[in-house]
Amino acid sequence: PGAKYKDPKQPLNTRVDDLLRRMTLAEKIGQMSQIDQENATADVISNYFIGSVLRGGGSVPAADAPPEAWVKMVEGIQRAALSTRLGIPVMFGIDAVHGHGYVYKATVFPHNVGLGCTRDPELAKKIGAAVALEVRATGIPFIFAPCLAVCRDPRWGRCYESFSEDPKLVQQMASIISGFQGEIPTGGWRGAPFIASQHNVAACAKHYVGDGGTASGINENNTVATFHELLGIHMPPYYNAIIQGVSTIMVSYSSWNGIKMHANRFLVTDFLKNKLRFRGFVISDWLGLDRITSPEHADYPLSIKLGILAGIDMVMIPYQYVEFRDDLMTLVQNGTIPMSRIDDAVRRILRVKFTLGLFENPYADTSLVGELGKQEHRDLAREAVRRSLVLLKNGKPGEKPLLPLPKKAHGGSILVAGSHADDLGSQCGGWTIKWQGMTGNNLTAGTTILDGIKSAVVPGTDVVFSENPDAGLIQQNRGRFDYAIVVVGEHPYAETSGDNLNLTIPAPGPAIIQNVCGSIKCVVVLVSGRPLVVEPYIGIIDALVAAWLPGTEGKGISDVLFGDYGFTGKLSRTWFRSVDQLPMNVGDAHYHPLFPFGFGLETKPS
Ligand SMILES: OC[C@@H]1[C@@H](O)[C@H](O)[C@@H](O)c2nc(-c3ccccc3)cn21
Secondary structure, three states: OOOOOHHHOOOOHHHHHHHHHHHOOHHHHHHHHHHHHHOOOOHHHOOOOEEEEEEOOOOOOOOOOOOOHHHHHHHHHHHHHHHHOOOOOOOOEEEEOOOOOOEEEOOOOOHHHHHHHOHHHHHHHHHHHHHHHHHHHHOOEEEOOOEOOOOOOOOOOOHHHHOOOOHHHHHHHHHHHHHHHHOOOOOOOOOOOOOOOOOOOOOOOEOOOOOHHHHHHHHOOOOOOHHHHHHHHHOHHHHHHHHHHOOEEEEEEOEEEEEEHHHHHHHHHHHHHHEEEOOOOOEEOOOOOHHHHOOOOOOOHHHHHHHHHHHHEEEOOOHHHHHHHHHHHHHHHOOOOHHHHHHHHHHHHHHHHHHOOOOOOOOOOOOHHOOOHHHHHHHHHHHHHHHEEEEEEOOOOOOOOOOOOOOOOOOOOOEEEOOOOOOHHHHOOOOEEOOOOOOOOOOOOOOOOHHHHHHHOOOOOOEEEOOOHHHHHHHHHHHHHEEEEEEEEOOOOHHHHHHOOOOOOOHHHHHHHHHOOOOOOOOEEEEOOOOOHHHOHHOOOOEEEEOOOOOOOOOHHHHHHHHOOOOOOOOOOOOOHHHHHOOOOOOOOOOOOEEEEOOOOOOOOO
């Protein structure tokens, strides 16, 4: 009969043990190696027994590639892996962090900071399930999501990837994992990886642990906290992730009290693997081992020794696979790293691959290509946009509310102004088509906020769009407009490029607010990854809406502005008065925000 590990009727652990004992050290190290797709040729995959490939820095099959092209690319890599002696399938991973954002015409959902404002775990699950289908449409079974950071300082460039500053709200939204992977059966199955079907994907809870607590929000920096504070603020979401059977956990670039997380055996092995009984695999971040030293890669053998002994199982190398293999081989052969550590890593990786069904289904289910960007998913994203919006002001003191806006202007025109009114890329933010995101309207398929406004007003209504209207013109024409919608905010960024100490609305946003709102009744819609400085303008603004980074479904904003739906969102983060107050989070002794955590005005559907 064939080898036991190839028999799906065998118990999982029997398959793992049977396969492990057949593997050479080179094959084991291969399984621990994740390389970037840019160097994943058939020869490299087969000669180095590569276990995983990611789409990382910047490669796509082609510009505007359809799902079939992604399927073909992943298939080529898989065929090479299956041609090896033991035929262990490769696991392809990608950052589907707000929908399958890297893929042309995928549905792009609101980034996590906005989803947190819905406070709806069931919505999170539905989104997870939809994203899993869009990822599977491209033949990919593994995503580096969700980010479970508890962002404690909005100056951090990754704060929009965090559901909230409040660990309990992040724990609630961690239910997105049950959408990605499928709902774990009640009872039994504690801590072991769980993937329900070929319509689900292996998820990755990241970045373990305390990524959102770095000093002054400096990316990849140091989180100063007692163990009690770490457990109280940053650890809770990982309990929820493990209970849901999360398959993988990614280690943070950051340090805890000066110790690099990628070298922290106490937290990765003693606590996560032994105390919390996490049974999936732990993956490093990109060059995470290299960055244990400064300068990075200064002593790769030392980096590998510290990272692997800390408990990292799979290494996102992503290019130095020869050096990684050679150095790790040496460290095992000279006894620095025991074979038992290697076997633990490979066992965990194989457990996830068997649970994913990769041995039985190494190739894509091409019947799913139609799931990418499906209207049903776009409708779900539009609902998420509606429910993520937070109404911070509605009418000046003593004046009647401005929202919901009338769809029919009373004789006048409607002015739409601002850099973000007609910019699909900016409303999607980072991790969209490109790592850093893009501005403009031809990056993918979607509707801008302006598109939504135009389709919401009654036909014949004059909507005037001026990205950056001249102050004089506004003055002269002020009588012409019933009201104005000013859409301004941040341009796309990701990771360190988003670190920002002043958090002011980028120019020319403030000038546009002052020019327009100084003359015309205005609602300001802020497109940003986090709270920004608004206090200087709040007096001249009639209504203020936090829209966060809504993604491709811009109609979700006009749906609520014009009253088809009411505002229901509540702040997932404290809205500071001034950056001098930061960090300032709900529960702090000194807490004098402009708008507190949980704040949000409501309107009824009109
Ligand atoms: O894309 C893979 C992972 C992602 O999952 C992590 O959340 C994130 O920290 C990350 N940064 C880089 C990355 C950083 C600098 C240059 C090139 C790539 C790569 N990655």
